[in-house]
Amino acid sequence: DAKTTQPNSMESNEEEPVHLPCNHSTISGTDYIHWYRQLPSQGPEYVIHGLTSNVNNRMASLAIAEDRKSSTLILHRATLRDAAVYYCILRDRQQIIFGKGTRLHILP
């Protein structure tokens, strides 16, 4: 499976935008980029996914580099409830291969 690299942890202030980076230099043409997050004491939760174009939904935006070797999850206005571990995942099959993710701390 193609691998992703994310920072172990990040901090952001409440009500400010957060940019969570992900490197995936070995991505293949059929890999979709998915983001899930895991809030404390909960199961993982789908955030967003994309293939080539930037994507927006009610939770976040996903910016994908033109060469697809990196992507950035953007939370436009972080709240304390966004504190979680964020997983960037490449998928070309049914099962999800989770990495270590980025632990996002939100400062009030």
Add this chain to the structure above:
Amino acid sequence: DSGVTQTPKHLITATGQRVTLRCSPRSGDLSVYWYQQSLDQGLQFLIQYYNGEERAKGNILERFSAQQFPDLHSELNLSSLELGDSALYFCASSVVGAGQETQYFGPGTRLLVL
């Protein structure tokens, strides 16, 4: 609330014992996945079922087995338990189990083996 339910929430048992974890998928979802989350290994895919049939296998030990019943609920059986089996076990479901489908995760069962 994802719509996926798991029981029990917590389970404490002893080494050598056998336990069964239960998962009910979201209404209409045919595919069920099981994952194990331990402190040192992170989230690991164990096994997937689709409409009662095993579809994919991950890092599932031979001591572990699963099945999906005609009503689509699934059970994960863990036997000859060891201390290292202590972990959170998550079930997820998706509509047909196709490659890019969103998976919806349950709240998990926390297993403690003493």
